[in-house]
Amino acid sequence: MSTPVGPARLRLRADAEFGILDHDFLDDTASRRVPARVVPNGDGAEFMITFYQPPGFSDQFFDEQIALVDTELSTLKSLLELQE
Template sequence: MPTNITISRSIAIDATPAEVFAFVADPHNLPHWAPRAVDTVEPAGGTWLFRSGDTERHVIVRTSQEHGTVDLISPEGPGVYTRVIPNGTGAEYQFTLFFPEGSSQDAVEAQSTVIEEELETVRTLCEA
């Protein structure tokens, strides 16, 4: 039986799946569309170093262009799992975030708002 709370959202984007995938699969783009989560990103051996304020965390960025998946796996806790799929002449970007066990409902609701803003930003940047 699942124990973690999750948030799953998706957004339609008027850009090809290949264009959306290329954008979200590049960790360097994270500060542009998820600035509350990541200030800077840099490669660090087999992981990426994500910085936000004074916080640093190593993240494995696992991508599959064939399957349209971009997963951000953190040793400190549950990860983020995303997928780009065809939607007519455009794409659908699906985003699922797992919360650590014991997360408050207020934290989940606040993060849900942030995710919706981030997805809107991805759409805006990919459609530009």
């Protein structure tokens, strides 16, 4: 994958029992962790993801990435609700 600081790899660290779905972005100069959790809520669940703006990411680029994730999660939510 490409980032503003060059190519990077994505590693997922998941543990279904504890609701962990962390994303690690690794490049030649740094690694960035994006923690995510799935928490039971009644008959469903809540998905929480935390973003920290890495050094080298402009405000504009970071905001664009957040907006992209918002769109992807909204689409996923709609698809999952169709299955109910």
